[in-house]
Amino acid sequence: MSRLYIAEKPSLGRAIAAVLPKPHKKGEGYIELGNGDTVTWCVGHLLEQVEPEHYDAKYKTWRLEHLPIEVDQWQLKARRGMAKQLATIKRLMKQASELVHAGDPDREGQLLVDEVIDHLGGAAARQGVKRLLIADLNPAAVTRALGQLKDNRDYAPLSQSALARSRADWLYGMNLTRAYTLLGQKAGYRGVLSVGRVQTPVLGLVVRRDAEIAAFEPRPFYQLDALIEHPKGTIAARWQPSEACAQWQDDEGRLLSRKLVEHVAGRIQGQPAQVTDSQHKEKPQGAPLPYSLSALQIDAAKRFGMSASEVLACAQKLYEGHQLITYPRSDCRYLPKGHWQEAKAVSDAIAATDPSLTEAVAGADLSLKSRAFNDAKVGAHHAIIPTPKSGKLASLSAKEAKVYQLIARQYLMQFYPAARYAESRLAFEIAGGQFVAKGRVLTAPGWRALLGRPDRNDRSELNEGQGGDPSTVLPRLQVGEQWPCVDSRIKDCMTEPPKAFTEASLLQAMTGIARFVQDASLKGILKETDGLGTEATRAGIIELLFKRGFLLRQGKAIHSSDAGKGLIGALPEQATYPDMTARWEHELQAMAERQRSYSPFMADLTGQIAQLVDQVRTAPPPSSLAGLKSAPPRRRRRGKTGASRSGAGTRRPRSRATG
Known part of the structure; x- marks a missing residue:
């Protein structure tokens, strides 16, 4: 045999x-x-999906009357080469x-x-x-x-789920890209308007954020701190307006009336401040879990300004070329309990590979077992960690070395004690008003010693929205004590526009997509799913939107182009929000877990596509595309996100498009 x-x-x-x-x-x-x-x-x-014209020659020319494209017997062909x-x-x-x-x-x-x-x-x-x-x-x-070795039949649902996603992406992308490109031509737009079940909602996130920034009008608001004197110094406590003040507050509780704040400041001057609550406790903070791919991409973007595709490329090289890390396209942040026994070998390999981490390895207590070691949380693959194989840092590129160091530090954190904070809260009543001060002081760094950079949590601080000097530790006052309010401080503030997306925040939005859905019933479901796209495709989807001219980089900020804004303006709302895509991902995951079948999913999908195509047939030329210049042409590519020439001289995603 x-x-x-x-x-x-x-x-x-x-x-x-x-x-x-x-x-x-x-x-x-x-x-x-x-x-x-x-x-x-x-x-x-x-292998890749054959082109539409392989099923019927009429599809070689893009025409609305030929849509929707439907497939009875799916066929594959060898990719070029x-x-x-x-x-x-x-x-x-x-x-x-x-x-x-x-x-x-x-x-x-x-x-x-x-x-x-x-x-x-x-x-x-x-x-x-x-x-x-x-x-x-x-x-x-x-x-x-x-x-x-396992029985491959046990994994058939995974294959069915991936097959459904591949075919659904093909049907959705082929039909909607052709439909909206043809509709755009009626408005005078000569570019290709590519539409995908993931890429389009991602573009929608950026377009809507840009619109919020453009429409933003700054408004003044005010904060009031009472300065309370006691034997060890002065406490600054922030006023907490009562419900009676709601008419002078915005939706986020910010005070919009300076006259009201000045009135309260005058009332509390020289009045006794009675302690109504005094809380002091020590709070541990455990180490963050080892990395999934998205978590690694987010951290690398924040710390090094690396794009998601750069991080994935580096991780893939560290895995395949150098064999220094485990499987990089993981969506899991947990480890099997059995991996704990390899901690010594992995730690030794880290020290041998990167001498700058020798001290971090020496400080690790390998008898500790963090919450990351949990068999119940590990699926087909586990978190990204270093392997027991050592290498030479000199053989890595500068970016590969940075990615390796992030992964190695995050792993070593699992063998460090929790960081510990002294947290305190004091509440006062002054002239009938409520005032609160909060303090948070790092008392033991624990795993935070490995951060290798100043961190805002590594110093004494007060929670956002509270008054006071961040370097002041709150005293242990007793409830019922009274101390004089010797002064007050009014802070003039201005509301700020939403921040433009960056590579890191866009990835965070894709993984935490529940915050952006319209359907409230989906939020709970989405918190349990992987988000928008998958660990393996998110970097490619973001990069694809840049290549197609729908997104632009301005420093670290990501903005939508005129073409990107025009496309979102032309599409029906349901295609530009993540709700539909999120439902797909939820159903595909259910399919992988044997809770959903392939045929009903595909039948529902083809019905949705037919409805969207019918809307295009009856829609007038979209004004959002009128007068727009075409997106810059891109180099012809083959493969997952490539393009090929088609019928009417337009370009469209190939069958292996990532959505």
């Missing part, structure tokens, strides 16, 4: 072969092992008595190899296939995974 291992990428194939019997014989696209088994690989997606590798895998499959699926441990990885097996061997080829799940490429992890 001979086994054929089909890996997702050459690097994974080589890692598998490295721990299997030697001698090895390398062929073109495969490795023969000493025991007669063979390892081969895909190169990412070897991949036919030879497909032929190699087909030949090896015929020779093998057992197949081992070694795709990445997620929905996309499951589908990627499954579709190759189905395409080359038919449905029967998947019978008896084993599943190999590898989260990192170090030899110990690969060997351990090889000893725990």
Whole structure:
């Protein structure tokens, strides 16, 4: 009996072969092992959806009367340059008595190899296939995974979910891009208006934020602090207006009447301040969890100004090329309990790889076990952490080194004690008014010692909205004590416009998309999902919007272009908000968990697309696109986010578009 291992990428194939019997014989696209088994690989997606005109020649020309495009029997074709590798895998499959699926441990990885097996061997080829799940490429992890092969049929729901997403993206993108490009032409716009179930709501977030900034009118508001004298110094306590003052406050509770504030300031001058509440407690703050991809991208954007796509590229190189980190496209921030036993080996590898972290490694208490080690929270893959393999920092690019250091520090934090704060709250009644002071002082840095930079929580501070000197520790006063209000302080403030999106805040918005939905009933559901897009696609979606000329960078700020604003203005509201996409993601996750079926999902989708296309047919030329210049042309690309020429001289997303 001979086994054929089909890996997702050459690097994974080589890692598998490295721990299997030697001698090895390398062929073109495969490795023969000493025991007669063979390892081969895909190169990412070897297959892609065929173009619409493959189903019907009429689709070669873009016309509204030909929409919606519908598909009864889906077909795939070899991606450009991949036919030879497909032929190699087909030949090896015929020779093998057992197949081992070694795709990445997620929905996309499951589908990627499954579709190759189905395409080359038919449905029967998947019978008896084993599943190999590898989260990192170090030899110990690969060997351990090889000893725990699963039945590939157990992962069929993951494949179904990924297949539904791929086909849904194709149908939605092909139909809506053609429909709105043709509608835009009626308004005189000559560019391609690409629409996707993820990219368009992301663009909508930026367009609406830009509109809020443009429409913003600053308004003055006022804060009042009572200055209360006691033997150890002066306490500044912020006035808390009662309900009777609501008519002089905005929706966020800010006081808009200086006259009212001046009146209260006069009333409290020289009056006794009676303590009505005195709370003092020590509060621990545990270490942040290890990174998921999005969390890593957000931190790298904040600290180093790196784009999401740059971070993903660096992480992928650290994983595949250097084998210094585990699987990088993870949406999980937890670790299996078994990984705790590898803490010494991982820590030693960190110190050997990056000497600047030697002190951090020495300070780690490996007997500690943070909340990150939780089997119940780990799915197909775990958080991104360093591997026990050491390397040389000099072999990494500057950006790769920064990403590695972030991942390594975040891992080491799991073996440091909690940071501890002394928190205090004093409440006073002065002339019938309520005043509050809050203080928060870091007493033990714990894991915060690894931050390597000043942090606003590393010093004494008062919570936002409270008065006082941030360097002042509140005294332990007793309830009922009275101290004189010797003075007051009025602070003149101005409301500020919403902040423009940055790479970090846009990623945060995509992961915490529940804040931006219109349908309140979705908020609770969305808090349990991955958000808008997936860990693997978010960076590509943001970059795609830049390439298509819908988003622009101004320093760190991200703004929408005129074309981007015009597209959102032309689309129906439901296509520009994340509600619909969020419902899709929720249903796709339910499909992966065997709680939803493929056919009803696709039937609902095709109905929605038909309704949207009907709206375009009856819609007048959108005024938001009139007079706009076309988005700048982009270089022709192939692959996941590429484009090809089509019928009427327009460009459109290829079938593997990421949404």
